Structure formats: structure tokens, C-alpha cells
Amino acid sequence: MFITADTIPIFSSAIIREVTNSPLKINLMELGFLPGKVITLQHSAPMGGPMAFKLEETILALRKTEASLIQVEIL
Amino acid sequence: MSESTTIPHPTKYPKIAIIGNPNVGKSTIFNQLTGLKQKIGNYPGVTVDKKVGWMDFSGHKYEIIDLPGTYSLYPNSEDEIIAHRVLNNLSQHGQPDFVLMVIDSCQLSRGLFLATQLIDMGLNLALVLNMADIAKRKNLSIKTFEIFKTLNVPILSTDARGEKGIDQIRDLIHQQNFSKQNTFLDIEEVVPADILNQVKEKFNLKSTYQAYQLLRFGTKDKAIPAADSAWLSQLVASHNFDMEAAQLEETSLRYQKINEIVEKTVVKSPTQKQEAGIDKILLHPVFGYFIFGAILLLIFQAIFAWASVPMDLIDGFFADLAGWVSNALLEGPLSSLITEGIIPGIGGVVIFIPQIAMLFGFLAILEDTGYMSRVVFLMDRWMRPFGLHGKSIVPLVSGVACAIPGVMAARNIGNWKEKIITIMVTPLMSCSARLPVYVILIGLVVPSETVLGFINLQAVALLGLYILGVVGVLFTAIILKKILKSDEKSFLMVELPTYRAPRWLDVLLTMYNKSKTFVLEAGKVILAISVILWVLASYGPPERMDQIRAESVVKLEQASPEQIAEVENETASLLLENSFIGIMGRAIEPVIKPLGYDWKIGIALITSFAAREVFVSTIATIYSIGSDTEDELTIREKLNQQVNPETGEKVYTTATAFSLMVFYAFAMQCMSTLAVVYRETKGWKWPLIQTAYMTVLAYVSAFIVYQILS
Numbered sequence: 124m125f126i127t128a129d130t131i132p133i134f135s136s137a138i139i140r141e142v143t144n145s146p147l148k149i150n151l152m153e154l155g156f157l158p159g160k161v162i163t164l165q166h167s168a169p170m171g172g173p174m175a176f177k178l179e180e181t182i183l184a185l186r187k188t189e190a191s192l193i194q195v196e197i198l
Numbered sequence: 199m200s201e202s203t204t205i206p207h208p209t210k211y212p213k214i215a216i217i218g219n220p221n222v223g224k225s226t227i228f229n230q231l232t233g234l235k236q237k238i239g240n241y242p243g244v245t246v247d248k249k250v251g252w253m254d255f256s257g258h259k260y261e262i263i264d265l266p267g268t269y270s271l272y273p274n275s276e277d278e279i280i281a282h283r284v285l286n287n288l289s290q291h292g293q294p295d296f297v298l299m300v301i302d303s304c305q306l307s308r309g310l311f312l313a314t315q316l317i318d319m320g321l322n323l324a325l326v327l328n329m330a331d332i333a334k335r336k337n338l339s340i341k342t343f344e345i346f347k348t349l350n351v352p353i354l355s356t357d358a359r360g361e362k363g364i365d366q367i368r369d370l371i372h373q374q375n376f377s378k379q380n381t382f383l384d385i386e387e388v389v390p391a392d393i394l395n396q397v398k399e400k401f402n403l404k405s406t407y408q409a410y411q412l413l414r415f416g417t418k419d420k421a422i423p424a425a426d427s428a429w430l431s432q433l434v435a436s437h438n439f440d441m442e443a444a445q446l447e448e449t450s451l452r453y454q455k456i457n458e459i460v461e462k463t464v465v466k467s468p469t470q471k472q473e474a475g476i477d478k479i480l481l482h483p484v485f486g487y488f489i490f491g492a493i494l495l496l497i498f499q500a501i502f503a504w505a506s507v508p509m510d511l512i513d514g515f516f517a518d519l520a521g522w523v524s525n526a527l528l529e530g531p532l533s534s535l536i537t538e539g540i541i542p543g544i545g546g547v548v549i550f551i552p553q554i555a556m557l558f559g560f561l562a563i564l565e566d567t568g569y570m571s572r573v574v575f576l577m578d579r580w581m582r583p584f585g586l587h588g589k590s591i592v593p594l595v596s597g598v599a600c601a602i603p604g605v606m607a608a609r610n611i612g613n614w615k616e617k618i619i620t621i622m623v624t625p626l627m628s629c630s631a632r633l634p635v636y637v638i639l640i641g642l643v644v645p646s647e648t649v650l651g652f653i654n655l656q657a658v659a660l661l662g663l664y665i666l667g668v669v670g671v672l673f674t675a676i677i678l679k680k681i682l683k684s685d686e687k688s689f690l691m692v693e694l695p696t697y698r699a700p701r702w703l704d705v706l707l708t709m710y711n712k713s714k715t716f717v718l719e720a721g722k723v724i725l726a727i728s729v730i731l732w733v734l735a736s737y738g739p740p741e742r743m744d745q746i747r748a749e750s751v752v753k754l755e756q757a758s759p760e761q762i763a764e765v766e767n768e769t770a771s772l773l774l775e776n777s778f779i780g781i782m783g784r785a786i787e788p789v790i791k792p793l794g795y796d797w798k799i800g801i802a803l804i805t806s807f808a809a810r811e812v813f814v815s816t817i818a819t820i821y822s823i824g825s826d827t828e829d830e831l832t833i834r835e836k837l838n839q840q841v842n843p844e845t846g847e848k849v850y851t852t853a854t855a856f857s858l859m860v861f862y863a864f865a866m867q868c869m870s871t872l873a874v875v876y877r878e879t880k881g882w883k884w885p886l887i888q889t890a891y892m893t894v895l896a897y898v899s900a901f902i903v904y905q906i907l908s
Contacts, residue, residue, distance in 0.1 A: 153269040169483040172579030180304040
């Protein structure tokens with residue numbers, strides 16, 4: 124079973140397995156959240172705020188709701 | 199849409215569009231190519247900035263268009279719709295002759311996603327692999343020639359910040375060295391060829407991918423004639439074709455092919471982490487907010503302290519100009535209109551240039567260094583309960599200097615509801631125009647005492663008014679959040695770009711261009727209102743006015759030389775009282791009486807509808823202080839002496855003064871802001887609602903304050 128990216132512990136890396144079907148799927152894919160890519164949680168804003176993931180050479184911030192659309196496997 | 203109905207080019211020069219993902223250096227390249235030969239306008243139908251410039255190269259002229267940053271040709275926000283429309287020839291701009299696609303060398307695969315879409319569109323394309331220096335620093339090496347061989351599109355490697363490669367770009371444009379039509383992904387793998395052929399035939403398109411684009415968005419884009427839109431919907435329905443599934447499939451296929459290229463062409467050596475260090479501090483859950491607060495404090499300090507120097511100069515210049523013109527012209531209505539209506543009107547706009555330019559300068563620096571995205575990241579959680587977005591922080595911060603750049607900055611918010619709420623509440627932030635009003639009234643009723651050794655009571659009162667503004671913002675935002683209905687889902691997806699030194703040329707160009715836009719756009723409205731106010735204040739029922747003037751002549755003859763100035767001031771005051779605006783002040787007196795105001799304050803309320811700081815000059819005139827309004831003490835002393843003839847009590851009691859300050863904190867007394875809101879929301883609906891709600895809020899709050907304190 125995969126977990127969703129909003130539950131990744133800080134500084135942990137995970138490999139993207141699937142992006143859940145939703146209207147935001149295209150946006151996430153355009154940004155580079157694609158199956159097979161590795162993401163690392165770099166920062167997490169306090170009180171359940173946005174999360175910042177390192178994806179290749181970029182850092183991308185998502186809210187938890189958007190991160191929950193990304194299904195990953197912890198490395 | 200078809201070739202025959204294509205709108206002819208507005209200019210005869212070759213037209214080059216610059217396109218790319220956000221934060222890849224498009225604008226830097228644009229600025230380097232065009233310098234000061236550029237202008238900002240609005241794309242028809244949307245509020246996104248349109249940057250067009252000209253490049254001269256060995257006797258030839260080229261038109262360069264800077265398109266807003268976009269990740270793909272599938273539009274999500276207003277910004278992206280622009281790129282979509284221009285490239286699909288749906289804009290009034292006409293299709294560009296050539297397209298220069300800028301790619302961040304460190305994010306090749308994401309850049310190639312858009313690039314390969316452009317290839318499939320059949321556009322005349324060239325690629326610029328920018329930020330070669332950063333890629334080098336990150337130990338990335340890119341085999342450019344390999345990419346060229348695969349894509350068959352001219353490629354340049356540049357470092358636009360260091361100006362490396364800009365000459366090559368100029369050469370490329372001049373030699374028109376752009377690729378001819380070829381294809382990267384065969385869209386017929388995803389969409390039945392039959393459908394695409396029908397679209398191609400009907401709209402006379404050369405590229406199959408363009409047919410697909412039209413099919414995908416033609417049913418939604420308002421730029422397409424309704425009949426064509428209906429025809430496309432019909433076609434989609436009759437084939438039972440699932441467009442969203444096709445879009446997903448296209449995205450996957452395209453990325454698959456791109457990844458194959460990237461694997462072959464990018465060699466990555468291990469890197470050392472350097473970004474993470476700065477972000478550990480700036481994005482720290484505690485220190486991050488402290489640093490943000492400190493930066494804000496620094497900016498406001500700078501704007502208030504530094505901007506006042508050029509603002510005073512401008513103020514003095516316009517006063518001198520008015521004096522000079524009134525000496526040069528014969529006394530009469532024309533001279534008066536120019537010196538008391540038009541010149542102060544223009545001056546009232548121009549005086550804000552230093553603050554606006556400076557604020558935009560600071561915002562450009564924060565944006566350019568990559569810090570602004572971090573602020574969005576930090577603040578998003580705290581803005582959401584109020585129906586605002588992390589990006590709303592930028593307009594609100596700007597609003598403390600001036601609501602105009604704030605409202606303009608709300609453009610970046612993609613979600614309609616969050617954008618409207620932000621625009622509606624930004625003018626409640628205490629802008630600098632409220633300061634003169636606050637300063638005079640606080641000086642009048644709050645003693646300059648120090649408590650607890652270091653806290654100045656007047657400073658506490660001023661701070662309280664700023665906090666009141668913030669409370670007003672949050673309170674109103676929550677109410678609007680409950681009222682406004684929107685099905686649009688809010689989301690946050692921002693890139694936190696690599697930290698970089700600001701590009702000073704870009705910062706200066708931003709300051710120049712935004713100030714110019716402000717003067718030209720807001721200036722027209724404020725000038726018109728100034729002229730109307732001048733007419734209302736200068737004219738009244740002729741019999742009454744004539745009588746006052748006749749009496750004045752008699753008094754002046756009897757007056758001793760020392761008394762002349764006093765008589766003149768008295769006459770000016772009487773003339774104002776009996777002018778149309780004076781009559782209006784009298785008329786609204788019953789309405790404002792519960793707030794503690796008399797008809798004289800009523801006049802000031804009416805005149806300061808154009809701009810809050812007009813309050814000071816108006817009461818100065820009404821209380822016949824004369825032209826010397828620079829001396830605040832004089833105004834304060836006079837105000838302090840004002841006595842209500844009926845009750846014999848002071849007019850400016852603590853209750854009245856606080857009631858006035860609260861009124862000025864909330865009331866929408868700024869024509870320029872209204873003009874900008876009109877422009878940004880494309881109609882009178884929102885500015886009118888805004889004026890109405892702010893006036894009600896101001897009235898009710900001032901009423902409560904007066905009733906409690908009196």
C-alpha cells in the first residue's frame with residue numbers, strides 16, 4: 124500500500140507512484156510531480172500549513188490537500 | 199479563426215513572442231533586448247499586464263512581446279489564458295511570427311513540456327536554455343547539440359543575468375533562425391484522427407495539434423465565436439469523446455518522451471546543498487515570521503522616511519507652479535480653474551509617485567530574490583480562515599503605503615473569490631494618505647504624555663489606528679467569505695525559486711513602468727473629480743455670492759492694513775460656506791450630526807472623497823486659516839478654538855476627533871483606488887459595492903465611537 128505525500132515525515136524521501144485523478148492532476152503533473160520521481164519533504168509551515176518538497180532541482184510548495192493527491196512509497 | 203479572418207498585424211515589424219515557465223528569466227531577456235523601449239498595457243478582456251517592446255538591430259526594428267509565465271498550453275489562470283490565446287491566434291494581437299521559448303537549464307524536463315507543445319503547434323520556434331551559470335554551479339551539464347538533433351529546433355545556451363548570450367539572441371532574431379514546422383508527439387495517438395481532421399478542415403488549420411487545442415478549449419474560451427464553440431461541443435458530444443482523459447494521456451506520453459531525451463542529454467554530478475541553509479532560517483516556523491516582520495518594518499520605515507523627501511519637493515513644486523501660473527494669467531475663472539483645480543489635481547496624483555515607485559521597487563526586489571514565494575508559503579495557513587490566499591499578503595502589505603499598488607498586486611491570485619475578497623479589503627489597510635488626518639487629530643485630543651517611562655500616548659493612538667485597519671480587513675474578509683459563492687477550488691502550488699541577487703535594471707524598469715501606469719490610469723479620474731470639486735467649491739447661487747463679494751469690498755475699504763488678510767480669509771470662508779459644496783455640507787449635516795460633526799466637517803468629508811489628505815486643506819480653508827496650511831500648529835490651535843454656536847461647547851472634543859479618525863480609517867475616500875478597482879475588476883459593480891460597504895462600516899463605527907465617548 125502507498126501512503127499520500129502529506130504524511131511524509133520531514134526530511135524523508137519518497138518515490139511517486141501515482142497521482143490521484145482529480146482536476147488538479149494535470150497541474151501537479153505539469154509541475155513535475157510524475158510517477159517515478161523522487162520527492163523530499165524540506166519544510167512544513169506551522170499549524171498544518173503548506174509543505175515544501177524538493178523535486179529534482181526545484182522546491183515546490185503545496186497545501187496538504189494537494190499533497191494528499193500524490194501517492195508515494197517511502198524510500 | 200480561419201486564415202481569412204485573421205486580424206492584420208497592428209505593426210509591420212516582425213513580431214517575436216517570449217514564452218516560458220515562471221521564474222526562468224523571460225523578463226530579464228525581454229528587458230535586455232528592449233531596454234526603455236517598452237510599454238505596459240492590458241490584454242483585452244483580462245487584467246494581465248501586456249509587455250511589448252521594440253528591439254533595434256542593425257537598422258531593423260522588431261516587436262517583442264513578453265508573455266506571462268505558463269507551465270503548459272492548458273490554461274489555468276488568466277496569465278496562462280493569455281499565452282494560450284496569443285499562440286492560438288485568438289487574441290486581437292495577431293499571431294507572433296516567431297516564438298522564443300526560454301527554459302531554465304536546471305529544469306529541462308518541465309521546460310521541454312511546454313516547448314514540445316509549441317513544436318507541435320507548428321510555430322516558428324527557437325529555444326533558449328537560460329541560467330547556464332546556475333546549472334554549472336549545480337554540476338549539471340547539458341548536451342545541447344543532442345537536444346537540437348532530437349527536436350530539430352535552434353537552441354542557444356545563455357546566462358541572461360550575466361548578459362551572456364544576449365547578443366546571440368539578437369543575432370538569432372535578426373537572422374530569423376527559427377525552426378520550420380515539425381512534430382514531436384503525434385496527437386492522433388490520443389485523439390481519433392477523424393475528429394481532428396474535421397476541426398482542421400472547418401477552421402482551415404495547418405497543424406493537427408492546433409486542431410486539438412481548439413477542440414479542447416474552444417468550447418470554453420470566450421474569445422471564440424459562439425457558433426464555432428457550439429459546433430465544437432457538438433463534435434465532441436457526437437463522438438462521445440472524453441477530453442480530460444485525452445489530456446491526461448497526452449501529458450503522460452509527452453513526459454515519457456521528454457524523460458528519454460533528458461536521460462540522454464543531462465549529466466549530473468553530485469552537488470552540495472546550499473539553498474537549504476538559507477531556507478532553514480527564512481522558513482523557520484518561528485524565526486521565519488520574525489524575519490518577515492522585520493523586513494516589513496524596514497520597508498515601511500523606508501517608505502515613510504525616504505519618500506517624504508521627494509514628496510515634499512513635488513508638493514512644493516506644484517505650489518510654486520500654481521503661484522507662477524496665477525501670476526502669469528489674468529485673474530478670472532480660467533486662472534482659478536488651472537491653479538485651484540487642475541494643478542492641485544495633477545499634483546495630488548503625482549505626489550504619490552515616490553511612494554508607489556519605492557514600494558514597487560521593494561516588492562520587485564523581494565520577488566526577484568525569490569523571497570516573496572517564501573512569504574506566500576509562510577502566510578497561507580494564516581490567511582485561509584479569512585477567505586484569503588497566501589498570495590493575498592502581497593496586496594495587504596502594499597496597502598499600508600497605498601491601496602493602489604496593493605489592488606494591482608491582487609492580479610496574481612488565480613482563484614476568483616480570493617482575488618475579489620483581497621481587492622475589497624485592501625483599502626482598509628491604513629494607507630499613508632490617512633496619516634496627515636491622524637496626525638492632526640491625535641495632536642488635538644491625545645496628550646503628548648509618556649507612560650511607563652517610554653510609551654508615548656500619541657504613538658499608541660496612532661498604532662491603534664493601524665491595528666484597527668487590520669482588524670477591519672480580517673472582519674470584512676470573513677463576512678465576504680461567507681457571502682460570496684464560488685465553486686472554484688482554491689489551491690496553492692508555488693515554486694520556491696533559487697535565491698538570487700536582484701537585477702537592478704529590472705527593478706528600476708518595474709518602478710518606472712508601474713508608476714507610469716498609475717499616473718496615466720488613475721490620473722484621468724482624479725483629475726476629473728478635482729475639476730468637479732473645484733467647480734462646486736467656487737460657484738454658488740449668484741445672488742448670495744455677489745452679496746458676499748460686495749460686502750467684502752466695503753469691509754476691505756474700512757480695514758486697516760493689518761486687518762486686510764483677516765478680512766480676505768473671512769471672505770474666502772463665507773464664499774465656501776455659500777458655494778454649492780457648502781450648501782451640500784449643510785444638507786448632509788443632519789446625517790452626520792449623530793457622529794458629532796457639524797456642516798463644516800461635512801464639507802471636508804465631501805471634498806476628501808477624492809483623497810483623504812484633502813481633509814486637512816479643506817478644514818484649513820473653512821476655518822479661514824488662510825493659505826498657510828504647512829503649519830500644523832496653526833490648524834490645531836484654530837480647531838481647538840472652534841466652538842459650537844448653539845451649545846457653546848468645543849467642536850473638536852475627544853469624542854468628535856476619535857469618531858473622525860475611525861471614519862477616515864474605514865471610509866472609501868480615494869478616487870484613485872476606485873479607478874484602479876474598476877480597472878482590475880472590469881466593471882463598476884465591485885467598486886460600487888466597496889464604496890457602499892466601507893461607507894456603512896465607517897458610519898456605524900464612527901457613530902458607536904462618538905456615542906460611547908461623548
